[in-house]
Amino acid sequence: xxxxxxxxxxxxxxxxxxxxxxxxxxxxxxxxxxxxxxxxxxxxxxxxxxxxxxxxxxxxxxxxxxxxxxxxxxxxxxxxxxxxxxxxxxxxxxxx
Numbered sequence: 001x002x003x004x005x006x007x008x009x010x011x012x013x014x015x016x017x018x019x020x021x022x023x024x025x026x027x028x029x030x031x032x033x034x035x036x037x038x039x040x041x042x043x044x045x046x047x048x049x050x051x052x053x054x055x056x057x058x059x060x061x062x063x064x065x066x067x068x069x070x071x072x073x074x075x076x077x078x079x080x081x082x083x084x085x086x087x088x089x090x091x092x093x094x095x096x
């Protein structure tokens with residue numbers, strides 16, 4: 001059977017089975033290497049107040065919020081774009 005993508009939609013390589021994660025939107029259980037990972041920095045302080053406090057020299061703690069999305073939810077949220085049929089096997093060029 002033909003396949004759409006060179007990697008078959010996974011970043012596993014030859015590692016064997018990867019652990020499951022749960023999608024942050026729909027709750028579907030997806031392999032960790034197939035899920036799309038999104039990390040954001042969260043702060044407890046309002047941005048306007050944080051700017052003033054940083055000028056005074058205050059250290060503001062923040063935490064990294066990591067979420068995993070299944071492919072269908074990642075497409076729905078715009079994290080991943082749908083590519084044309086002839087572009088699917090090729091990796092997109094990275095911009096620096």
